[in-house]
Amino acid sequence: MRPNLAGWCFAGPALVVIAVFFMLPVAAAFVLSLTDFDIYAIADPANLRVVWLHNYVQLLRTALFWKALGNTLYFVVVGVPLSIVVSLATAVLLDSELARFKGAFRTALFAPVVTTVVAVAVVWRNLFHARYGWINYALGAVGIAPVDWLGNPHWSMPAIILFAVWKNFGINMIIFVAALQAIPRELYEAARIEGASATQQFRLVTLPLLGPTLLMVGIVTMAGYFQLFAEPYVMTQGGPLQSTVSALYLMYEQGFKWWSLGVASAVAFALFALMLASTALLLRATRARLAAWGG
Amino acid sequence: MTIPARLLSTALALTLCACSRPHNDLTFWAMGRESEVVAELLPEFERTHPGVHVSVHQLPWTGAHAKLLTAVVGAATPDLAQLGNTWIPELAELHALEPLGPRVQHSVSVQPSDYFDGIWDTNVIDGVLYGVPWYVDTRLLFYRTDLLKQAGFDAPPENWKQWRQTMAAIKQRAGPGHFSILLPLNEFEPLTALALQQREPLLRDGGGRGNFDSPGFRKALGLYVEMFDRSWAPLVSEAQISNVWDEFGRGYFAYYISGPWNIGEFKRRLPPERSHDWMTAPLPGPDGPSASIAGGSSLVIFAKSPRKEQAWQLIEYLSRPDVQERFRTLTGDLPPRRSVWNLPALAADPYARAFRQQLERVRPAPKVPEWEHIEDEVKLVGELAATGQMTVEHAARELDRRVDAILEKRRWILARRGARG
Numbered sequence: 001m002r003p004n005l006a007g008w009c010f011a012g013p014a015l016v017v018i019a020v021f022f023m024l025p026v027a028a029a030f031v032l033s034l035t036d037f038d039i040y041a042i043a044d045p046a047n048l049r050v051v052w053l054h055n056y057v058q059l060l061r062t063a064l065f066w067k068a069l070g071n072t073l074y075f076v077v078v079g080v081p082l083s084i085v086v087s088l089a090t091a092v093l094l095d096s097e098l099a100r101f102k103g104a105f106r107t108a109l110f111a112p113v114v115t116t117v118v119a120v121a122v123v124w125r126n127l128f129h130a131r132y133g134w135i136n137y138a139l140g141a142v143g144i145a146p147v148d149w150l151g152n153p154h155w156s157m158p159a160i161i162l163f164a165v166w167k168n169f170g171i172n173m174i175i176f177v178a179a180l181q182a183i184p185r186e187l188y189e190a191a192r193i194e195g196a197s198a199t200q201q202f203r204l205v206t207l208p209l210l211g212p213t214l215l216m217v218g219i220v221t222m223a224g225y226f227q228l229f230a231e232p233y234v235m236t237q238g239g240p241l242q243s244t245v246s247a248l249y250l251m252y253e254q255g256f257k258w259w260s261l262g263v264a265s266a267v268a269f270a271l272f273a274l275m276l277a278s279t280a281l282l283l284r285a286t287r288a289r290l291a292a293w294g295g
Numbered sequence: 296m297t298i299p300a301r302l303l304s305t306a307l308a309l310t311l312c313a314c315s316r317p318h319n320d321l322t323f324w325a326m327g328r329e330s331e332v333v334a335e336l337l338p339e340f341e342r343t344h345p346g347v348h349v350s351v352h353q354l355p356w357t358g359a360h361a362k363l364l365t366a367v368v369g370a371a372t373p374d375l376a377q378l379g380n381t382w383i384p385e386l387a388e389l390h391a392l393e394p395l396g397p398r399v400q401h402s403v404s405v406q407p408s409d410y411f412d413g414i415w416d417t418n419v420i421d422g423v424l425y426g427v428p429w430y431v432d433t434r435l436l437f438y439r440t441d442l443l444k445q446a447g448f449d450a451p452p453e454n455w456k457q458w459r460q461t462m463a464a465i466k467q468r469a470g471p472g473h474f475s476i477l478l479p480l481n482e483f484e485p486l487t488a489l490a491l492q493q494r495e496p497l498l499r500d501g502g503g504r505g506n507f508d509s510p511g512f513r514k515a516l517g518l519y520v521e522m523f524d525r526s527w528a529p530l531v532s533e534a535q536i537s538n539v540w541d542e543f544g545r546g547y548f549a550y551y552i553s554g555p556w557n558i559g560e561f562k563r564r565l566p567p568e569r570s571h572d573w574m575t576a577p578l579p580g581p582d583g584p585s586a587s588i589a590g591g592s593s594l595v596i597f598a599k600s601p602r603k604e605q606a607w608q609l610i611e612y613l614s615r616p617d618v619q620e621r622f623r624t625l626t627g628d629l630p631p632r633r634s635v636w637n638l639p640a641l642a643a644d645p646y647a648r649a650f651r652q653q654l655e656r657v658r659p660a661p662k663v664p665e666w667e668h669i670e671d672e673v674k675l676v677g678e679l680a681a682t683g684q685m686t687v688e689h690a691a692r693e694l695d696r697r698v699d700a701i702l703e704k705r706r707w708i709l710a711r712r713g714a715r716g
Binding site: 036038039040042043047049151237239240241242256257258259 | 368385532
């Protein structure tokens with residue numbers, strides 16, 4: 001009994017905070033998702049109807065919901081690996097013994113993370129401009145026809161992905177740099193004496209020892225990328241032809257533009273279920289791999 | 296409650312009041328450019344109304360709607376506010392606004408008959424007046440006089456037939472890469488304006504169902520789609536036109552459906568050699584001059600305000616023709632009162648003349664809280680039809696389907712109200 005009480009005393013404050021600021025709102029949002037709460041209900045609570053799972057059923061029947069899920073998955077499936085590869089590549093370069101001015105490069109590469117999305121989006125909108133943007137200018141120099149990045153529904157999502165990866169890779173890069181520095185140098189030395197090439201060293205020494213870090217970075221990045229919102233909000237407002245409407249953007253429109261808070265909560269829970277499922281899948285897939293690496 | 300507790304809570308309430316706003320401060324929420332400029336008009340009001348101090352809160356347009364609704368829910372509304380007139384039905388539904396009918400009846404300065412009918416009407420929901428128009432907004436044609444002349448026309452079109460003829464002729468002369476008209480795909484206003492010109496209302500059953508699958512709307516959407524099909528209009532949205540004024544000056548397009556703020560912008564931004572090559576004209580209608588959008592902002596008083604009398608005095612002051620004229624020169628916003636239009640400065644402006652004619656014929660959009668959501672769907676389905684992914688008939692049916700789904704709750708509310716009496 002005694003040790004138990006002490007334990008509760010230590011965990012208590014944190015539990016109270018989590019209960020009040022997380023569990024309670026989530027439960028309230030779930031209850032909200034079972035109703036048709038909207039501005040009529042704000043006017044008069046008698047206008048509130050409990051619709052049970054109707055919001056969810058209706059969502060599954062809405063083309064835009066599937067489109068938003070598709071766009072979000074597109075962003076996650078392409079964006080997460082790309083972001084991790086870029087972070088890892090820059091981290092390896094920064095960790096290399098040949099690299100000079102490491103501090104300056106680390107700061108420069110990390111800088112996008114601390115900028116505000118809205119401010120850099122203005123810059124990137126100009127870079128992406130179909131007729132006057134530098135990206136098309138550069139493409140033109142190597143003979144590629146101009147791309148209507150933000151106006152063509154096929155190119156809008158790649159443009160958003162490029163922007164998001166540039167904006168976010170720095171934070172993972174720093175984590176990778178720290179993990180790389182923790183790898184004992186003797187292992188590389190031993191590998192070199194055994195005659196391992198640079199690629200072999202990377203594949204057989206670096207990657208296995210980065211395993212747990214990679215998994216953590218993968219999960220955090222995926223969870224973050226599923227919540228795509230600010231980039232399309234400031235760059236395209238979901239257009240053209242709703243090609244950059246993400247699940248969260250749909251939720252924002254339903255909840256804060258049209259004030260259908262019941263539907264918006266349902267979108268939030270659908271997204272939550274999707275994220276939970278994909279994280280579980282990722283964990284299961286990588287656990288087997290980690291075991292094989294001995295990590 | 297014990298006495299010390301009551302004392303404590305009173306003291307707390309007093310301190311809270313003291314930090315949030317000084318007593319007798321009239322809080323006025325305004326948006327965008329108007330919120331910056333209105334401060335210049337207030338010293339005179341404060342001088343003639345001793346004891347009243349107005350504090351203006353500036354809201355960005357993008358966040359204003361959410362902020363207003365949050366304020367209503369949290370009972371933290373200001374005394375008065377500037378309100379986009381399509382938001383009035385929503386706030387009226389929330390019982391957040393003070394009916395202004397009795398005050399207007401006894402007012403010397405606010406004369407309903409002096410206001411453009413269509414604009415005044417946007418403030419009347421189910422027969423109750425909730426706002427007084429502050430400035431107006433509508434859409435009409437900006438056009439290049441020289442390009443029209445080169446195509447063989449001395450006057451702008453008045454009906455759709457002439458409009459089609461001029462667009463065909465301009466396109467024929469201009470060739471590929473240049474266009475007759477610019478209709479940005481991310482704007483709902485051009486298509487909505489064409490739809491408002493039809494005899495059929497856009498919603499039926501008391502705003503309970505869409506009426507887009509009607510001959511009138513199909514005709515409007517038909518013209519809209521035809522302009523893209525025949526390459527009279529480029530398939531672009533606002534973001535793809537870097538600078539409409541430059542492109543208008545270059546002759547990328549000859550017609551542009553836009554609003555009053557562009558009078559000032561065109562005067563300022565067109566190159567000097569183009570400064571006499573443009574004019575405005577009322578929007579052509581199916582069979583002659585017809586309706587357009589009745590947009591703009593109104594001034595409203597909130598039902599929870601404890602200072603309604605002072606708030607009304609401020610509205611009366613801001614509605615005075617001489618104050619409106621000053622407001623116009625500061626912002627370029629067009630006034631809602633005919634008497635201000637008769638003042639020499641505005642009467643002499645050739646570019647404003649078409650707006651005066653158009654304002655006499657504007658029509659309010661359906662006054663339901665869901666209208667902004669419906670507008671968004673009109674824009675999206677218009678884009679689908681313009682890019683050829685739906686036929687006009689299919690698009691009209693699809694729009695009705697989507698709008699009926701949005702209005703499901705409203706139908707239920709209307710049925711309940713009907714049942715109750």
